[in-house]
Amino acid sequence: MHWLKDTYNWLERRIQLEGPVKDAILHPVPKNTASWWYVFGSAAFTLLLLQVVTGILLAIVYVPSGAEAWSSLQILNHQLPLGWFLRAMHGWGSNFMVAVVLIHMAQVFFFGAYKFPRELTWILGVFMLLMTLGMAFTGQVLRFDQDSYWGLGIGASIASRVPLIGAPLVHIMLGGPIIAGATLTRFFALHVFVIPGMLLAFTGLHVWMVLKLGVNEWPMPGRPVNRKTYIKEYHDLAHNDGIPFVPGAFWKDLVFSGAILAAVAVCAAVFGPYGPTGQPDPTIIQTVPKPDFFFLWLYSVLSYLPANLETPFLLIAPVLGIAVLLALPFYAGEGEKSWHRRPVAVMVLALVAVSWGTLTHLATFTPWSPVMNAWSGATVPAKFVHNLSPTERQGAVVFQSKQCRNCHALGGEGGQRGPALDTVATRLTEDQLIRQVVQGGGNMPAYGTSLSPPEVTALVRFLTTLHPVGQPGATDASRADAETNSPPVKAQAH
Structure with a gap:
């Protein structure tokens, strides 16, 4: 094996990695940190690598287009050998990764590991949690089935x-x-390139800071953090009562990460991949598009909140929550780490955990947030079809058959997801109505692919009749002005 040693020496002279690697694997850590409570960070990194590897393999087959995305997943599920298992490993790996990252963040908070000098390590962890959730959401969108379509909506x-x-x-x-x-x-680029690239870079920096600042010691009552003395106290603890990271603490990381991978494989084999469910169809409202488990709590909150509180909650609560997490190490960066002397922190963590679990459970049977009062095939009230032309009556039939009243009220009855349509003709011109029906916009999906041109024409003609008696419908002022100011056409003699 002399040639192998020569090759290693040749590479080492040029790369010079042996010293940094030895420093990393042999750096001393406090003996009591070689605990099963300290294995979640390495498990999260292992699951990230699993997502990268399985994601690369899936990207070879997946086609990120509206026409082919759903079909390419069907090919993976039913035609390629073990394609279903690969998708299942990726999907369940995502669920496990979110869960492990959340547990790791809770453990870091519980052990006071965000305090001096690990403030930036905690801040990086907050951003890594957000990126993990972003990767999970973009991955759900790429399934492009009914759930992902309406979830994206x-x-x-x-x-x-x-x-x-x-x-x-x-x-x-x-x-x-x-x-x-x-x-x-766009979501394919985010899911495959942007978010994983940022997450890997942040993870590398996170690991580097853990190596340089040391693994947080076991929190002991009566050992508060003092900025002036902590560095020396930690150095003495790690060197006087410490063990090398490898193998002293590493073997538990290795065993736990192996167990997590085995659990992912078992779930993948037993439960299979997530979807896809039916092909995305914007005309089918009754899909109950529930998200994957990590966003079920939000689904539940929006289902129970009054409509007038939804927007304030969505705009204020996430910003406030993230701000509190980022500011935590700055207003609580010193003092006790032990949970025995931090009752407020223990109660906050317990309250968050119980609330999250309760809302997640409630989301398994709570209704979808939009209020759907109308029966899917409810007839249009007679007063709205009186004295209409045949084309306008046909539009009322389209309005009924396409279940528009699941989202829009008419005559005081119907859904409240979209605006009431009793006076829609006073707000939108005929051209604007056509564009809204065909292209969608705001909360409304596009119906251009699910309605034929005659159906669109009939539906819009019916909508143009929805205005109060004696009040004209909306008109295009620029077009009317152009017609008024256009020169008269002179008759030509023949």
Whole structure:
């Protein structure tokens, strides 16, 4: 094996990694940190690597287009050998990763590991949690089935409520005014390149800081953090009562990470992949598009909140929560770490855990947030079809058969997701109505692919009749002005 040693020496002279690697694996850590409570960070990193590997393999087959995305997942599920298992490993790996990252954050908070000098380590962890949730959400969108279609519609609705930049934000998010092929392309880029790249970079920096600042010691009562003395106290503890990270603490990380991978594989083999469910169809409202478990709590909150509180909650609560997490190490960076002397922290963690679990459980049977009072096939009230032309009556039939009243009220009856349509003709011109029906916008999906041109024409003609008696419908002022100011056409002699 002399040639192997020579090759190693040749590479080492040029790369010089042996010293840093030895420093990393042999650096001393406090003996009591070689505990099963300290294995969640390494498990999260292992699951991230699993997501990267399985994601690369899936990207070879997956086609991020509105026409092919659903079909490519069917090919993976039913035609490629073990394609279903690969998808299941990726899907269940995502669930496990979110769960492990949440547990790791809770453990860090519980042990006071965000205090001096690990403030930036905690802040990086908060951003890594957000990126993990972002990767999970974008992955759900890429399934592009009924759940993901309407889930993305809800996400776009939430983004549209941001003051001033809501509309541009939706266009950036969807790649246009509607959910289409450009939408999947953007989410594919986010899910495969942008978020994983940032997450790997942040993870590398996070690990580097853990190596440089040391693994947080076991919190002991009566050992508060003091900025002036902590560094020396930790150094003495690690060197006088410490053990090398490898193998002293590493073997538990290795065993736990192996157990997590085995659990992911068992869930993948037993329960299979997530979806896809039916192909996305914007005309089918009764889909109950529940998100994956990590967003079920939000689904439950929005289901129970009154409609007038939804927007304030969505705009204020997340910003406030993230701000509190980021500011935590700055207003509580010193003092006791032990949970025995931090009753407020223990109660906050317990309250958050119980609330999250309760809301997640409630979401398994709570209704979808939009209020759906109308029966899916409820007839249009007679007063709205009196004295209509045949085309306008046909539009009323389309309005009924396409279940428009699940989202829109008419005559005081119907859903409340969209605006009432009793006076819609006074707000939108005929051209604007056509564009809204065909292309969608805001909370409304596009119906251009599910309605034939005659159906669109009939539906819009019916909608133009929805205005109060004696009040004319909306008109295009620029067009009327152009017609008024156009020169008369002179008759030509023949």
